Structure formats: structure tokens, C-alpha cells
Amino acid sequence: MDTQSDSRSEPRNDFPRIISVDDHTVEPAHVWQDRLPKRYLDTGPRIVRAPLKEMTFLGGRFKPVMGDPGSQEGPLGDWWVYEDLHRPLTRLDTAVGYSRDDIKLEVITYEQMRAGSYDVPRRLADMDVNHVQSALCFPTFPRFCGQTFTEAADKDLALLCVRAYNDWMVEEWCGPEAHGRLIPLTLIPLWDAELAAQEVRRNARRGVRAVAFSEIPPHLGLPSVHTDAWDPFLAACDETGTVVAMHIGSSSRMPSTSADAPPAVGSTITFANCCFSMVDWLMSGKFERFPNLRIMYAEGQIGWIPYILERADVVWEENRGWGGVADKVHRPPSELFAGHVHGCFFDDAFGLRNLDSIGVGNVLYETDYPHSDSTWPESRQVGEAQMGHLPGDVVERIVRGNAIELLGLTEDGLWQGAR
Incomplete structure (x- = not known):
């Protein structure tokens, strides 16, 4: 298919309603307080309004320091407090509605954010403004794959927190x-693959078809995908058709070049972890062992994919004798990619110009609401500008059709729970 033909065609007036596979929710203050046993309410996640003493974000490391509640040590914000963790809500968590120049690293309260960040009816209204029909949302306080609970000392409480989040996600947010x-x-208890498998199956019975996972688990002190440690979890995903969704930063280590590099450096190269992760998976042999397994990379963009596939095929073909994969990877990595991997983008004109080298069926669209990179409220306009050269059926697949197939949605692009 020549996806670069008809580049002079007029913009279409029938741009498909978007299904965004990477948006975010800012959890309401009551999520865990309403769902944890009473004995855990003072140690489980809760919101405290307190001042900020200091905060830095350098070299990919975010370091906020909370002041004493009730003091006047600095600007007030709402902080998640959990065991020894103090994590503030920041403007980067929910930046939509603010001009680019006004988006800074600062603490905020719930009253200072757009209500669509945490309120369902207001979220739907903001989706309507943005030509979005449906959205898959990653967490905020748990971090992108539940690292907050993985790092907790009390694993009994952490497991309850994971399950409470999933119950809120399925029963209230959705x-x-x-x-x-x-x-x-949904999330899994990353520290125990057997418990993770149980949670995948529990949620699959409720119609859930996507679970968050880390792009590079060893960065979290966990086994790599080259071991057998994750096999119970992967088997559950394979059996239930649950997609493994990995967001940039889900290894708690954003790419950077030095400890003093400004955030702009990391923001430019955020795709790097997705790139490293995808090569891990392609060379792991897991797609051979779990033929129904599907993975997706949120906010990684897609323009880098063609070269990596080309290079992976060359390495697999020419270096198999000493490369350590001959006995477990039996097909070219590019073939494995075609059947198992999905890249997600919201602003990648270069990737769209090279769509033939990626695969129409392997690309998903996103809007990143309510983060600072979000194309809200102009996701339709951005999509029309970048996809104007593509045939209508290709645009339909990218903007919604692939997501419907991958996530088991209805033909109308809706989630209906267990069916």
C-alpha cells in the first residue's frame, strides 16, 4: 500500500471519533480511604494539604519535600501520604487548559486542576470537546505501572491497595x-508473578483487557523478561487476551544524559526506554511461548521503530551464533513485531510518513489528556494535519479500529465489561 499517495487531498470532514489509548486519571482523594480496611486508613494512601519546602526534577529524578501541614513554609498543595512517601499533585499531572508558558513544575490542589482530571462527567465533557469517543487511562499516584505499591514496605497493605485501585477503576471510573x-x-502486584496472574484473571472476568507493566523491570529491582520469573503473569495475559501496556517512565527512570541535565533533555528522548524495552521483548522468546500475547507502548511515538526493526533483523540473522537467541527466537524480530507489538503516538508526522515500514495494524492514537504534552483540545486538528495524506480506511484503523480490535471493544468503540 502506498500510504504517501494523495498527499494533495483536501482535509476530510469525517475524521473518525478518536479512541485514545493513553490518557491519565488523577485519582480522587477517596479511592483508598473508601476501600481499605479501617486498620489501614492511617497508613494507606490519603490526601494531606501541606506546603512545599523544596522540589527538584533533574537527571530524570523528581524530589519534592513536604513542609509541616498548617505551616507557612511554602506554596500549598495536596499531597498523597502513604507509609513514608510524600508525593504532591503537580501542574505536570494536569496541565490542560493552561498555556505552554504557564506550565511549570509546581504543587497544586484539586481546586487548581481541571475537574476532568478526576471527575467522570467532566472528563466525558472534555472528551467531547476533543473529538474523543473513548479513552484508556493510566494512573497518577500509583505511577504508571504501580511502582508506588511495589516499593512499599507492607506488602499485605500494598496488595490491598492494588486491588482497591482496580476496583475503583472498573466499578467507578469505568x-x-x-x-x-x-x-x-488495571495494575498488578509486580513483586509476585503468581499474585499478578491471579489479579489479571480476576479483572479479566470483569471484562478488563489491559494491564499496566514496566517497560524495563530491572530498573525497579525486578527480574527481566529474559527470565522465566514472569511466566505465570504472561500466561494469564495470553489466556485472557489481556494486553500488556507499558508507558514511558514505567521503569521509574526517565532517559537522561547526566544528573544535571534539564528536563528538556529527557523529554526529547522519552522514546528511548520504549526502544530498549521492545528489543528486550523481541529477543526474549516470549512471543514464541505465548502466541496470543500482545504488548503496547504508550507515549513512545513511532518514528524510531523502522530502524530498530531493521537492525534487530540483521542481528538476529547475522549474529545468531553468539547472540544468545538462536534457540528461542525462531522468526525475524520484524515478524514478531507485526503480530505482537503496538506503538502509540499523538504527534509524530515522521512516523506517519514511514507507516509502510511500521505496519498500519501496529499503530494506535492517543491524546495524553491531561498532561502537558496533550494535544487537547485540538487532537482532531492535529490528527487531520498529520494524517491528511493517508487513505480514509487507514486513518480509521489508526484512530480507532486497531484499538477496538486490541482492547476487545464493541463495534461502536465502547467498553461493556464482562460480556
Whole structure:
């Protein structure tokens, strides 16, 4: 297919309603307080309003310091407090509605954020403004794959927190009030693959078809995908059709070049962890062992994929004798990619110009609401500008069709729970 033909065609007036596979929710203050046993309410996640003493974000490391509640040590913000963790809500968590120049690293309260960040009806209204029909949302306080609970000291409480989040995600965030337009993405207890498998199956019975995972687990002190440690979890995903969703930063280590590099450096190369992770998976042999396994990379963009596939094929073909993969990877990595891997983008004109080298069926669209990179409220306009050269059926697949197939949605692009 020549996806670069018809580049002079007029913009279409029938741009498909978007299914975004990477948006975010800012959890309401009650999520864990409403769901944990009473004995854990003073140690489980809770919101405290307190001042900020200091905060840095250098070399990919975020370091906030909370002042004493009730003091006047600095600007007030709402902080998640959990065991010894103090994590503030920041403007980077929810930046939509602010000009680019006004988006800074600062603490905020719930009243200072757009209500669509945490309120279902207001989220749906903001989706309408943005030509978005449905959205899959990654967490904020748990971090992108539940690292917050993985790092906790009390693993019994951490497991309860994971399950409480998943119950809130399925029953409230994606509940009846969402009318099928919010698609659940659940967490697992990363520290125990057997418990993770149980949680995948528990949520699959409720119609969940996506679970968050780390792009590079060893950065979290966990086994790599080259070991057998994750096999119970992967088997559960394979059996239930649950997609393994990996967001940039889900290894708690954003790419950077030095300890003093400004955030702009890391922001430019955020795709790097996705790149490293994808090569891990392609050379792991897991797609051979779990033929129904599908993975997706959120916010990694897609323009880098063609070269990596080309290089991986060359290495697999020419270096198999000493490369350590001959006995477990039996097909070219590019073939494995075609059947198992999905890249997600929101602003990647270069990738779209090279779509033939990636694969129409391997690309998904996103809007990143409510983060600072979000194309809200102009995701339709951005999509039309970048995809104007593509045939209508290709645009339909990228903007919604591939997501419907991958996430098991209805033909209308809605989630209906267990069916």
C-alpha cells in the first residue's frame, strides 16, 4: 500500500471519533480511604494539604519535600501520604487548559486542576470537546505501572491497595456513569508473578483487557523478561487476551544524559526506554511461548521503530551464533513485531510518513489528556494535519479500529465489561 499517495487531498470532514489509548486519571482523594480496611486508613494512601519546602526534577529524578501541614513554609498543595512517601499533585499531572508558558513544575490542589482530571462527567465533557469517543487511562499516584505499591514496605497493605485501585477503576471510573467511554487499565502486584496472574484473571472476568507493566523491570529491582520469573503473569495475559501496556517512565527512570541535565533533555528522548524495552521483548522468546500475547507502548511515538526493526533483523540473522537467541527466537524480530507489538503516538508526522515500514495494524492514537504534552483540545486538528495524506480506511484503523480490535471493544468503540 502506498500510504504517501494523495498527499494533495483536501482535509476530510469525517475524521473518525478518536479512541485514545493513553490518557491519565488523577485519582480522587477517596479511592483508598473508601476501600481499605479501617486498620489501614492511617497508613494507606490519603490526601494531606501541606506546603512545599523544596522540589527538584533533574537527571530524570523528581524530589519534592513536604513542609509541616498548617505551616507557612511554602506554596500549598495536596499531597498523597502513604507509609513514608510524600508525593504532591503537580501542574505536570494536569496541565490542560493552561498555556505552554504557564506550565511549570509546581504543587497544586484539586481546586487548581481541571475537574476532568478526576471527575467522570467532566472528563466525558472534555472528551467531547476533543473529538474523543473513548479513552484508556493510566494512573497518577500509583505511577504508571504501580511502582508506588511495589516499593512499599507492607506488602499485605500494598496488595490491598492494588486491588482497591482496580476496583475503583472498573466499578467507578469505568462504571455506569462513563457509559462505556472509559476503558479500564488495571495494575498488578509486580513483586509476585503468581499474585499478578491471579489479579489479571480476576479483572479479566470483569471484562478488563489491559494491564499496566514496566517497560524495563530491572530498573525497579525486578527480574527481566529474559527470565522465566514472569511466566505465570504472561500466561494469564495470553489466556485472557489481556494486553500488556507499558508507558514511558514505567521503569521509574526517565532517559537522561547526566544528573544535571534539564528536563528538556529527557523529554526529547522519552522514546528511548520504549526502544530498549521492545528489543528486550523481541529477543526474549516470549512471543514464541505465548502466541496470543500482545504488548503496547504508550507515549513512545513511532518514528524510531523502522530502524530498530531493521537492525534487530540483521542481528538476529547475522549474529545468531553468539547472540544468545538462536534457540528461542525462531522468526525475524520484524515478524514478531507485526503480530505482537503496538506503538502509540499523538504527534509524530515522521512516523506517519514511514507507516509502510511500521505496519498500519501496529499503530494506535492517543491524546495524553491531561498532561502537558496533550494535544487537547485540538487532537482532531492535529490528527487531520498529520494524517491528511493517508487513505480514509487507514486513518480509521489508526484512530480507532486497531484499538477496538486490541482492547476487545464493541463495534461502536465502547467498553461493556464482562460480556
